[in-house]
Amino acid sequence: MAEIPAPARERRVGRLLATLIVVLIVIGGVGSFLIARGRWWMLPVASVHGVEIDRLFNTTLVVTGIVFVLIHVVLAVFVWRYADRGTGRAAYWHDDRTLELTYTLIPAAVMITLVSMGAVVWAQVHSPPPPDAMVVEARGEQFGWLFRYPGKDGVFGRIDPARISVKDNPMGLDPADPASKSNIVTRDLHLVLARPVRVRIRSKDVIHSFYIPAFRVKQDAVPGMTVEIWFTPTREGDYELACAQLCGVGHYIMRGKVKVESQDAFDTWLAQQSH
Amino acid sequence: MAPTTTPTLELPRTPREPGRPAGGGPRGGGPGDGSAVPSSVSPARIGAWLLVAAITVLFAAFTSTYLVRRNAGDWPAVFLPPVLWLTTAVLLISSLTMEAARRAAGRGTRASLRRWLGITTVLGLVFLGGQLVAWRQLAASGVFMATNPHSAFFYLLTGAHGLHLAGGIGALIFALTKAPAAPTHAAALDVADPVATYWHFLDGLWLYLFLILYGI
Amino acid sequence: MAVAHETTHEDHKLSWIRRYVFSQDHKIIGIQYLMTSLFMALIGGTLAMLIRMQQGWPGTQWGVAKFLFPGGFTGDGVLKPDFYLAVVTMHGTIMIFFVLTTALSGGFGNFLIPLTIGARDMAFPFLNMLSYWLYPPALVVLLASFFVAGGAPNAGWTSYPPLSAVPAAAPGSGLGQSLWLISIAILIVAFLFGSLNYITTVLQLRTRGLLMTRLPLITWAQFITAILMLLAFPVLLAAAVMLLFDRHAGTSFFVPTGLVVGGRLLTHQGGNPLLWQHLFWFLGHPEVYVLILPPMGIVSEILAVHGRKPIFGYGAMVLSLCAIAFLSFLVWGHHMFVSGMNPLVGSAFMVTTLAIAIPSAVKTFNWVATLWRARIRFTSAMLFAIGFVSLFLTGGLTGIFLGSPAVDTYLHDTFFVVAHFHFVMASAALFGLFGGLYHWFPKMFGRMMNERLGRIHFWLTFVGIYATFFPMHFIGIAGEPRRYYSPQMYEFLRGLHPLNVFVSLAAFGLGLAQIIFVYNFLHSLFRGQKAESNPWHANTLEWQAPSPPPHGNWGAELPTVHRWPYDYSVPGAPDDFVPQTTPVTAVPVAGGAGDDPAGDSPEHA
Structure with missing residues (x-):
């Protein structure tokens, strides 16, 4: 299929399917999580530190869940919107310092927050044991x-x-x-x-x-x-x-x-x- | 280790060709245009340095394990076979003779190059022989690999170093056949220089091993 | 082989054996690496199916299987526990070392490096041939372990001693484990020869005008990967040698005092099992990046070529490759949070581990940004590249859980970890491999792969991977430890059975879908539509050579490079692509792109 650009019908189907699949991943991911949470999840917590660990787990889940959905939605929109229609050219756009700096600093800030929270819980788990233990x-x-x-x-x-x-x-x-x-x-x-x-x-x-x-x-x-x-x-x-x-x-x-x-x-x- | 002939290609050019742009070339053809390759360094020399890097990591792994292990308590040190002083001296001298060979290659004095490479090869063989004598001395006094942790590391480190040195002797023999017959000074140096790099490295590596096994 | 009739006169002097078997031509060696890896992938994949058979229906009698693997099943056809562990160990070992590393680095690295830099071959062609020819002996030794007494090793691909050091500790810890160690040692030497060659080649043999800052990202990725391999693999070699001595010479590097195994007190004195873990993971973590950096490079190429748009943030892409490579040497301890290592050290490793998420995130955002206002062509290669971004994202996000030691305390060694690395490393790398094959197949063999089959293959594989590995997170969250022959002993794991059945069914579907690929690959090899030299209208040098390129790659004159590789859709240019060889007089360098976009890169030579 060295034909470039590809026939219009093939292009449309390709675009539709590509978008659909990304959307499906989002729905599947979120949906399966909602089902699993009720049936296949952690045992009810039964220790003091466990509560802290679960809280950290849940926070991480929320953060990563948002990123998972957000990026996939962006991906789906781009795949839909910027499919080759056989006309015009892509934008000759390959550098944007501000944008790149933004998306370096935002993950960095999120990571620093998670690291700090993680360090606190880890320190608690490994703190010196109480004398009456x-x-x-x-x-x-x-x-x-x-x-x-x-x-x-x-x-x-x-x-x-x-x-x-x-x-x-x-x-x-x-x-x-x-x-x-x-x-x-x-x-x-x-x-x-x-x-x-x-x-x-x-x-x-x-x-x-x-x-x-x-x-x-x-x-x-x-x-x-x-x-x-x-x-x-x-x-x-x-x-x-x-x-x-x-x-x-x-x-x-x-x-x-x-x-x-x-x-x-x-x-x-x-x-x-x-x- | 670095064949410059490539029989499969059967082309009038060697694969190194782009590394040596003929004449100046169109260096100023356009913005940012120019010869990419910084040049006088042959691939074999870079290869030798990379090999040195990999072997350094290998021995860093061995010796960091050794240093951790040594601080773990039970540590009966085995005695130092006296022949090691001799082998160390031999290896140090061989580094000097290797350097002499490299300089001879640079000057283009073939007879001298051949002589110094030959002497270095012999000294390398003497060193290996000496290491074997050290093993025999230890074994004769009942110290084997499994005797204690120090002896295990002694055999491991000297053995691993010896194997790499044997490879170095192979490279020396290769240089002995190739370098003095090379058409130009530069070609002779391209053979002798990487071998010298490797040989000096093995010398330094041995001093380090000797030091951590017995010195500190 | 299909390329036979395509070659030029120059190589006719060589015998068939010298040309295709003991060849020193980088393209043949690359293809040899690829073909052998694909063959090993079939074996590794079959082992994965066995794992899922057991996980989905533990204790079931499989009548047929016992004929296929006589030693591994009981008389009634039930899979034996020690065989299960052997299968798990070999699946991991084969897939990581013998498939992904060899295919991505050995295969694509060999084929693409000289072509993308405008060289005729590698710097050391003989060493290159030697590198490949160490691979078959290594895999023969590895597979031989299935047929020795005790069978293949049981200790997992990580081979933690004392389990792997003491023959009495498990059936597979006999000769099988020694063969495993020897095989890995041979393969490491092959990798070292290869990486030494790649680094030298990229540094020395670039053609005129090809500055480091004009290297395509695939070549950058292979270059950085080679550095990682050169500096990481010797450590595993050292560890393997020491473990062999512990097993056969009675030394005690890793085996501590006073072990009682099988009712016998061992004579080993004072070794430390954690030392192995430190050495293993010092290699093990960079190894993960050895697997993922080349796919990152492949995906960057594909997104640009099939998106008809320059890759976004070339400089940031190169810098993040370097940052990931550097940090990968500082994160090994995150595999050891619960090993008994000092908790303070654990905190340090948490910082480095989560730090490595930043360059990874930058890469992901750059790929997404590349798609913005692109003209996406949904070719098979492009679909796999987009799939890669999705899988890498998903796997990367679950890594954040595991990088935090407190959360890892719960999730460590559960199926959550298995799910995590199958996304971020295994599937993502596999998608890079598939994408790369669909993209470069025409260059390798001079024929096109079937696009329709390629797309079907993509859909089934992509859905199959999510269906297999996404629910596996829940199995892990529910607490099931990995490497369990069966979870049935535990009450808290009983409810997971339906989920395990679902995962197994999805895995079988995923496995079956690969038949489409195998068929497409083999069929296209002989019957595929003939490819022109530049079917995708790409800029990089390899597409300026004939398909497949002859021995020596280029004609009398080596190509001269005038610009960076990503001049796609340049406004005012006659076509939407401008090959790197196009002089600036023909198409002016737009927007400063011809100048060093990454002039500040630390790797700038």
Whole structure:
């Protein structure tokens, strides 16, 4: 079709379809968002920081949503309006310092705003934990989670990987360390409502990621490192803990259970745990 | 590395032609018109510098890992095989002889060019031999790649440097066959200069590696 | 090959093998890169279909599939989890390194650089041939991993150790992982030879009058991309070598002390897995731009040529290319916000990451501005270029979520990320590739592609991509982690099933639509309408050579350049295009466009 300009009919159809598709993207994008928001969206937030993260997410969504619609509408209008009609020439127009400066500075201003907001929330998430926070250790392995509460003395005993045995000592506690005696190792994670919790995240083998969607919490469990994060659950109930970093064949079954309950219920549960 | 002959084209021109506009050319033909190419630098020289840049990044990656790793605590340093002092000296001298070769190429004294290139090649081989002796000395005292992190990096860095130096010896041999036979001074220099650039770089790189492995 | 009969007398002295197989001609090498990449795209695409089969209908018995991939399915035809991970890993690796990088940089770079700068070939033709001929061995080694014990690697294209370092950690972490590393190392050497060649060629072999400020944007993009490749790939090479030593020589660069894998305590001491991530992403992020800069250049050319209008803001386009390239080296940490890296470092990476959005936004606005008061011809190439702008915009906007570490904490490693990069990098780059093929096909093969089929291909692909990847954002927002064999273990993911089915169906449609392209490509190669030398009435130098150009590209005389490449619709000129070779005496340089529009560019040579 080296024919230039193309036949009139072909041009008209091309123009119509091109415009239509861009319009469809806008309608499809916005429409699918409206449908998804009710059915396929984030779990209801259940932590203090989660509220801030959601707010930042929503702000970003509004800003990007506006830009998405705006640029696509402009694109549709241009495609419709400036299709080749076989007559006349395009404008010989290729530089406009003012225009270019405007659309460099506006995104820059938007970005600076978003960066500042993001920095504030990020600083909150990683602020020093409150002194009354409880402590628990979460250790990932192929393919499951194990938790350790320090017990009465509040001290975690030494770990010796050589002592790890699936049946008797899955955590690898070193009995030579007196602090190990009071440590309590569990398969489920129980947390106290409205009480900040510091989670020390470790791994036995490869990299895992400690991910509780309802709390908007995610932190890689890197072998050889202990990374600590903290958060405050705000709603009682059962939650799911998932692994978010590819860790091998059973990555998808590495599910953990999390229960948020009152201090009393928590104390009762902890007392029942053997060891 | 930089063949100037292009058998596929079979044209009376080399692909470098535009890099060397004949005479002045219509430089002032119109507004903004002029010869685009800044010229006396041959593609091979630019290529040599780009190669140096890529290898610098490679070693920056190795050594930044080394520096991070070294601060991680457990760090039993392995002993310094004494032969490394000798190899370092040899490599430094080879840089001088390489420079002599490059100057000889510039002056157009072919016999001298051939002699200095030959000496540099021999010194390069001596250096590589010395590095192998250092490996043997370490291995004899029970230090292998997996022994500890320092030994792992020692073998890795000296090995990677040695491979690049072996490539340099290949380039020297190529220069030895091509440069003294070149028709003009400029052509001889076009061969010798990139090789010299690469060789001096390997020399500097070795000093840096030697320094971070044992000095600081 | 179709070009055989088009060549001139000059190359008849060479044997067929030297001319078309071990050729040193940049055009043949470019076409070899392209053809091999398209072949690899078929494999990578098939793997994507397998991924969607599993995601849409986990646990289903696929009777036929088990005959096609005997090792990957159980006796009843259920896809095995380790095979699923192998497929995911190989899909990513193939598409990123073996399709998009090779096609866009190796293919278009090789074909177009000498032609657009008025050179007869690359600066180092032999090195160029070597660059291509390292590619087939690399892909053979990569594909061989499917057939060794344990199968292809399971660790993802990012190959994070210890999973990738310890053979006992996953079936694919055996020989398959070593082959992957070796293959990537070979390919990196090929890329380095290529990029060294491109940079030297652009700096040294420009024809008379072709100032850097008169380079077409495609050539600028290839030039900057080559610099990125030269400075980024050696880092991955270093990392791959160290990982190979960890796997085979017992060293501990990346493997820490005290790992217990498969019930056994490992002897490795004191390595650090995060070091790999730093090295990998120091390459990995520039690599993303290696994929997207050439399409940016391609799209800039197409919008100008098929819009019959000068590209808007040439100087800003060049500057933003440079800015993106520079910033791309400073943003790698945004892949590691939740890795355990110091949170303060995370803040720094957030700043650089969102900063890179600014030059990207400038480019997008410039493309849109180019369309203002244009005379748009809806050719297939143009449609793909407009589609690129839409996809790049959508993907760029979702990147803003991920660049903010607090939001990324939630979205990291979910399907939202998968959706994001499939828009901004994969689909956008693919659209650049398609647009480029429709645009330059006549120059490459001397024949036109079928426009009607091209447009149908565009519609189906464009709709298919939005239908596949847009809903994937919601799957991610709902929290489904990527690389899950099946989400069925989790209550909170159960409701996503219909969405996953929809995405899979859309993906199959998208996959099928590519058959139209394959047919059009092959058919046009042999039966396409003969192309004239300048079918689109374009200005750049490659269109002033015959289609396809003979060996040596130009006749006895090299072209001389008198103006920038975007003199379209110049008022008062006889035609609506003024080739770069038109002397200023014939058509005066309008509005100062012939002078350096980007004289202030930092890259100005």
